[in-house]
Amino acid sequence: MSNVIVVGCGRVGSQLANMLSDTGGNVCVIDMNADAFSNLGRSFNGSTIQGIGYDEETLIRAGIEDCDVLAAVTQSDNANLMCAEVATRLYDVPHAIARLYNPDHERAYMQLGLDYVCGTSLVAEDVFSKIVSGHGSHLDTFGEFEVMRFSLDLSCRENKRSIRVSEMERDHEVRIIAFERSDGSASSIPAPDSILYNGDLVLACVRHDLLPQFSRFIQD
Missing domain, CATH: 3.30.70.1450 (Regulator of K+ conductance, C-terminal domain)
Incomplete structure (x- = not known):
C-alpha cells in the first residue's frame, strides 16, 4: 500500500485519501476541479493533481508507473471504469478499484474482472478495507465484515x-x-x-x- 492514487476528491475520495494518509501511505489525489482539494483538510500530507483521472499525462504525473493501488471514486461509473481499465491494462497497476453507482453495470464490471465497491454510505471504508487487506486477498463484504x-x-x-x-x-x-x-x-x-x-x-x-x-x- 505504499503508492496509492485516488481519482475523485468529493466526500468519498477525500475521506479515503485521509484514511490512507493517516496510515503512512504515499497518496496522490486527482480531480478535475481544483476547488475539490479543499475537502482534504489541513491534515492531509499527500499530493494533489488537477486533471482527468484517465488521462495518461495526468496519471504519469501522479506516479502511475510506480503505483500499487488506484481507487477511482468519482460520481461517474463510466469515468471510474475508464480509470481502472487504463491503470490495469496500460500500466499494469496490481490493484484497481472502481466505485459503482448503477447496479445495472455490475455484470459488466464482473465480466471485465474489475474490483469494485457499490455506492453505499460506507464506500470509503469499503475501499480502504480492500486496499489494506492486500492484493488478491479480498473475496467479499458482508455488512461490517x-x-x-x-x-x-x-x-x-x-x-x-x-x-x-x-x-x-x-x-x-x-x-x-x-x-x-x-x-x-x-x-x-x-x-x-x-x-x-x-x-x-x-x-x-x-x-x-x-x-x-x-x-x-x-x-x-
Whole structure:
C-alpha cells in the first residue's frame, strides 16, 4: 500500500485519501476541479493533481508507473471504469478499484474482472478495507465484515512458526473459516485446537475496523 492514487476528491475520495494518509501511505489525489482539494483538510500530507483521472499525462504525473493501488471514486461509473481499465491494462497497476453507482453495470464490471465497491454510505471504508487487506486477498463484504483469502504471515510473532486457531480468534477477533497447508498437502475446516503454520493459505472473516491491525498477518 505504499503508492496509492485516488481519482475523485468529493466526500468519498477525500475521506479515503485521509484514511490512507493517516496510515503512512504515499497518496496522490486527482480531480478535475481544483476547488475539490479543499475537502482534504489541513491534515492531509499527500499530493494533489488537477486533471482527468484517465488521462495518461495526468496519471504519469501522479506516479502511475510506480503505483500499487488506484481507487477511482468519482460520481461517474463510466469515468471510474475508464480509470481502472487504463491503470490495469496500460500500466499494469496490481490493484484497481472502481466505485459503482448503477447496479445495472455490475455484470459488466464482473465480466471485465474489475474490483469494485457499490455506492453505499460506507464506500470509503469499503475501499480502504480492500486496499489494506492486500492484493488478491479480498473475496467479499458482508455488512461490517470482510471475507479474505491470504497466506499467513507469522513473522510479527515471537513464535514465528505456528499459532493455534483458538488463540488467533480470541486475540484478534477473527473467525478462521478454513485453511490449507502451504505445500497443498491438506485442507481443513478448523477446530479450536487446530494449528496454523507460517505460509498456510487461510480463509478468514475479519471486521472492517480491525483490518489495519490484522493486516500484519497477511503476506504481501
